[in-house]
Amino acid sequence: MQIKDNFYHIQGIPLTSLVEEFGSPLYVYDADKIVSQVNLLKQAFATVDLRIKYATKALSNINILKLLRKAGTGADAVSIEEVLLCLHAGFEPKEIMYTPNSVGFEEIQQAVDLGVMINIDSIPMLEHFGTYYGNQVPVCIRLNPHILAGGNAKISVGHIDSKFGISILQLKHILKVVEAYDLNVAGLHVHTGSDILDAEVFLKGAEILFDAAREFKDLQFLDFGGGFKVAYKPGDIATDILDVGTKVSKAFQEFCETYGRQLEIWFEPGKFLVSESGVLLTKVNLIKSTPASTFIGVDTGLNHLIRPMMYDAYHSVVNISRLEGPERVYTIVGYICETDTIAADRKLKEVQEGDIIAIKNAGAYGFSMASNYNSRLKPAEVLIIDGKAKLIRARETFDDILRHQIDLGI
Numbered sequence: 001m002q003i004k005d006n007f008y009h010i011q012g013i014p015l016t017s018l019v020e021e022f023g024s025p026l027y028v029y030d031a032d033k034i035v036s037q038v039n040l041l042k043q044a045f046a047t048v049d050l051r052i053k054y055a056t057k058a059l060s061n062i063n064i065l066k067l068l069r070k071a072g073t074g075a076d077a078v079s080i081e082e083v084l085l086c087l088h089a090g091f092e093p094k095e096i097m098y099t100p101n102s103v104g105f106e107e108i109q110q111a112v113d114l115g116v117m118i119n120i121d122s123i124p125m126l127e128h129f130g131t132y133y134g135n136q137v138p139v140c141i142r143l144n145p146h147i148l149a150g151g152n153a154k155i156s157v158g159h160i161d162s163k164f165g166i167s168i169l170q171l172k173h174i175l176k177v178v179e180a181y182d183l184n185v186a187g188l189h190v191h192t193g194s195d196i197l198d199a200e201v202f203l204k205g206a207e208i209l210f211d212a213a214r215e216f217k218d219l220q221f222l223d224f225g226g227g228f229k230v231a232y233k234p235g236d237i238a239t240d241i242l243d244v245g246t247k248v249s250k251a252f253q254e255f256c257e258t259y260g261r262q263l264e265i266w267f268e269p270g271k272f273l274v275s276e277s278g279v280l281l282t283k284v285n286l287i288k289s290t291p292a293s294t295f296i297g298v299d300t301g302l303n304h305l306i307r308p309m310m311y312d313a314y315h316s317v318v319n320i321s322r323l324e325g326p327e328r329v330y331t332i333v334g335y336i337c338e339t340d341t342i343a344a345d346r347k348l349k350e351v352q353e354g355d356i357i358a359i360k361n362a363g364a365y366g367f368s369m370a371s372n373y374n375s376r377l378k379p380a381e382v383l384i385i386d387g388k389a390k391l392i393r394a395r396e397t398f399d400d401i402l403r404h405q406i407d408l409g410i
């Protein structure tokens with residue numbers, strides 16, 4: 001989103017005109033931004049055999065998946081439904097990594113039948129896999145390196161008390177299972193959490209992974225997961241991806257030399273690829289002064305963007321209806337019957353009813369975490385591609401609220 005000739009736009013299309021055309025609230029994504037993030041990542045890891053597995057859960061519209069596939073990524077799926085969605089969007093099975101947690105074995109079997117790589121994250125499941133498939137199906141193992149990283153406790157998944165991965169402290173046990181079932185371990189994986197800032201954390205994870213990797217002889221790849229931090233507020237430091245790329249690539253190459261073979265290096269970015277591409281546009285319904293604050297009530301809420309309430313996430317907000325005039329301090333709240341603060345104590349160009357507020361960085365974990373809470377409809381989604389605005393998901397209607405309900409005629 002940028003300013004030009006006194007209006008906010010994406011690829012030259014005024015954002016306020018999109019609300020007139022498609023209604024409010026509205027998710028809008030910039031295809032160019034997504035592709036440029038892919039290219040930046042490729043540039044950062046140009047000297048190694050990089051494979052990008054886009055974390056589907058961040059934003060799973062099939063057009064976004066197709067766009068990313070065209071840009072040269074594979075996909076990381078965390079449910080069988082996401083696997084099916086990725087296949088539907090045109091990814092080859094071999095381009096998809098399936099990283100389940102706490103799923104039944106039938107789901108693993110279904111994924112194996114579909115031909116995708118399975119990333120196993122518990123010893124009992126590894127044993128189950130071994131009993132069933134032996135060395136017939138290559139497999140990846142998700143390790144928990146116990147590195148404390150990630151911006152918020154809820155998105156930090158590598159700590160000692162995390163449910164994810166097999167503890168690196170259990171490596172001996174893993175090796176016994178691998179030997180007992182003659183498993184074909186094609187990859188090792190770590191994903192320590194979201195919002196990882198710097199190269200040092202990645203390098204710490206890498207060193208642990210390298211040490212473990214020397215114990216496995218059939219490896220094709222090492223997967224470092226996702227978690228690159230993007231800037232949410234002015235002055236925020238984002239992960240310096242070129243710095244991470246240079247340092248991790250160098251360490252990886254040194255590892256490959258000692259391992260004796262060139263391996264692929266995989267990453268599974270979600271936020272990094274799609275967060276900044278997206279804005280959530282919402283209309284101001286109400287301006288309400290209380291003794292302590294001036295609230296702006298908008299026509300969206302935690303049902304459409306849960307990150308502020310769930311992760312204390314900071315999203316920049318802009319009044320895109322006004323470029324001139326004085327600024328005032330406001331707290332933007334949603335229309336859900338629940339404390340539903342989107343942005344507290346922010347300076348905005350003086351707001352009037354009917355103005356459109358843009359909530360920035362809404363591409364990742366925005367629509368994909370949306371719900372129908374309060375029996376509200378989910379918003380429409382628009383993709384700006386080749387300078388044109390395309391509707392990629394219709395706004396829900398009241399029929400969608402009733403669709404799966406069964407009326408007993410009571």
Ligand SMILES: *Cc1c(COP(=O)(O)O)cnc(C)c1O
Binds near residue numbers: 269
């Ligand atoms: C969520 C997730 C990711 C993506 O995390 P981001 O912070 O969006 O980059 C990658 N890998 C796995 C296994 C995940 O669960």
